[in-house]
Amino acid sequence: MVHTIDQQVAEIRGLLETRLRVRGHSLAVQVRKAGRALPRAVRRDLAYMVQSADLVKNPKLARMVDPSHAQRAHRNAVAYLNTINPRERRITAAVNVVASIALVLLVTGAVVLYVLVQRGFV
Numbered sequence: 220m221v222h223t224i225d226q227q228v229a230e231i232r233g234l235l236e237t238r239l240r241v242r243g244h245s246l247a248v249q250v251r252k253a254g255r256a257l258p259r260a261v262r263r264d265l266a267y268m269v270q271s272a273d274l275v276k277n278p279k280l281a282r283m284v285d286p287s288h289a290q291r292a293h294r295n296a297v298a299y300l301n302t303i304n305p306r307e308r309r310i311t312a313a314v315n316v317v318a319s320i321a322l323v324l325l326v327t328g329a330v331v332l333y334v335l336v337q338r339g340f341v
Contacts, residue, residue: 224275224284227293228268234300246272261299264292 228246235241235249239256243249247269250262257265271289274280335341 223286224268224271224289227289228272231265231268231293231296231300234297238300238303238305240305245269258299261296264295267292268296 232246232249235246235253239253241249241253241256243252246265250257250265250269253262267288271284271292274284332341
């Protein structure tokens with residue numbers, strides 16, 4: 220069971236790094252850095268994987284880990300991370316920045332036009 224949990228954690232760490240570009244020296248650090256980029260259920264599953272990885276290191280505490288729950292948590296996390304498209308996330312972020320800049324310019328132009336009308340220049 221030690222090798223399976225370690226392999227699952229390594230797979231999840233690789234997916235977090237490639238899909239979300241979250242780096243860290245451990246899964247716990249990566250999950251903390253990912254924060255709200257992950258849904259609550261996936262964060263809960265990853266927290267269980269972090270806890271399991273810590274417990275498995277001690278032979279007596281390794282019995283506390285439920286293999287079926289760990290497998291389910293791994294499966295849910297991998298399923299979500301495989302649906303993320305990094306290119307699409309970058310494009311969406313760029314479109315959101317451009318849209319917010321356009322909105323600010325539109326509002327500023329409307330305020331300037333309103334002031335010019337109130338002062339009688341237009």
